[in-house]
Amino acid sequence: MKRSHPAWTLALLLALFAGAAGATSFVMVADEALVDGAEVIAQVTVESVEPAPIAGPPATDYFVQIERLLKGYVTGSTIVVRVPGGIGPDGIGLRIWGAPEFRVGGRTLLFLAPRTDGTYGVLHLMLGAFSELEVGGRRVAARSLAEAVAMPFTGADEPLRDFAGFVNWITDRAGGLNRPIDYYLDPALVDFRPRRGDRELLEDRCTQLNFRWSGFDRDEAFKWSFDGGGVDGRGGGRGAFLRARRIWKRVSAGAVRFQNAGAVRGRAAFDGFDGVNLLAFDDPRGDIAGRFSCSSGGVLSLTGVWFDNGRGQSCERVGTGHKGSHAGRPYLEILGADILVNDGAACLLAEDATLTARIFAHELGHSLGLAHAADPRAIMFGEVSEASAPERLEATEVSALGGLYDSPPSR
Ligand SMILES: [Zn+2]
Structure with a gap:
């Protein structure tokens, strides 16, 4: 008999997270x-x-x-x-x-x-x-x-x-010798604190620039297509995707608009920049090495954004063709984005629409140019855990989104 209740998911997550840590959406894998x-x-x-x-x-x-x-x-x-x-x-x-x-x-x-x-x-x-x-x-x-x-x-x-x-x-x-873990260091002995800054959610480490979708400036919506197979191969997950889009709309006073471009079949995520922003399932090409498993964890989903790097083939040499600026800051223009859900992820996603909405919202945040947050409660925190369920953005996320998309104050 199949159970499909949040309680089931919570129990599973608690079991998976005993002793676990905290980035793209993933469930921690034990050593x-x-x-x-x-x-x-x-x-x-x-x-x-x-x-x-x-x-x-x-x-x-x-x-x-x-x-x-x-x-x-x-x-x-x-x-x-x-x-x-x-x-x-x-x-x-x-x-x-x-x-x-x-x-x-x-x-x-x-x-x-x-x-x-x-x-x-x-x-x-x-x-x-x-x-x-x-x-x-x-x-x-x-x-x-x-x-x-x-x-x-x-x-x-x-x-x-x-x-x-x-x-x-x-x-x-x-070599076949299974002994208990003996190599964890006492955190009290090792002072190891991440530096956190106000730009933690924004700046790309390689280019030192923010990514930003400039379509909203032209009054365009960010249009997303949904792979017809869905989470479970039968179109599941559509409702969760709608909920995920609404989360971002709610905080942005209409500045961020995602639009449904309908279902498609037979397209792959990341298959070149094809002008279709696609939420795809099951990782058919194996872009993610390793299958997600509800018993041992793994990567649930990831997002890629397309950008024009101009002539340079390294991030240190970014072309100038598609750089813009907003509120005095330069950014790399996002041309489009794809979201890929890993194979095996249906065991979790087909069971819990709220958790699924949270995961899609996380990936949509990447498509807007947001990186990962340090706060485990944040939607932009990559690890999926028992703290992950609320469909609510933390203040750092709202402020990062505002920095990217709010109109600069007139002066
Ligand atoms: Zn992520």
Whole structure:
């Protein structure tokens, strides 16, 4: 018998979040499940980064040198880790919130899923990548779960891990020796506070610019198409999407207008900038490495915004063609956006319309140019948890939205 009540969802979430932390919409994956789910786990150094030489959606290739292989096999000592999002040969960029980014020269622990083209995906995106950082004289492993301006930033309750201890524990578990976690650091011993600023929700870390949809200035609505299959393959989730659009409309005094452009079939999210802003389901192309599971978590959904990077193929060299300014601040113009719901997510989304509306609202916030919030109660906080349900924006979100879309005061 199937139960479909919020209570069911809450119980599930509480079970999943015991000891969990806090970025795109995801449910935290336990370290045990990460090790068991990854075909390859490696400690690497990032040698170089390049736009992926492929047709289709822009992606970024990281060439990484294997320092130590903790699980599985790879051929060669350097592999290519391909992350969705980047800048295409035509200068059109796709920014995906929730895709991990790596610093050249940095040491990283990667949980990997091999692809048929010989490249590797990072399992559960930012959940499967730990950077080595020096904190208070210790080497720690930390994830970037919130993509705030201040890197590094882990989630609200995300433990810091002793790097060497974590590596040893992974190696043991991958070899069949299951022992309790012994590498979490006492937060009292390690002073590790994220810096929070008033622009935390806004500025893109790479370009240092805000993204902004300028259609509202021209009195255009932001039109969204809904993949006819829906959350459950039978069109489910439409009502939740309407509720999600209303959340943003309510706070923006009519400045933000989302409009329904109807159902479509047979289009893929991120399939080039095609002028259709699409909410798509089931990740048919495998843009998200790893399936969502109601028993072990994972990435639920992510959003990419399209922008024109002009001639430069790196974010440091942003073209000037589609830069605008609003209230005295320069921004990158959002040309369009797509939302992709991961495969497997129906086990959660088809059960709870309120939670689903909250997740769609989070992704629509990205389409407006908002990044992740640090406040676990915020809709723009990436982790889905028991605190996630209310369809209400926090003051920081309202103010960030106002900064992007309110008319500047006349003077
Ligand atoms: Zn997000």
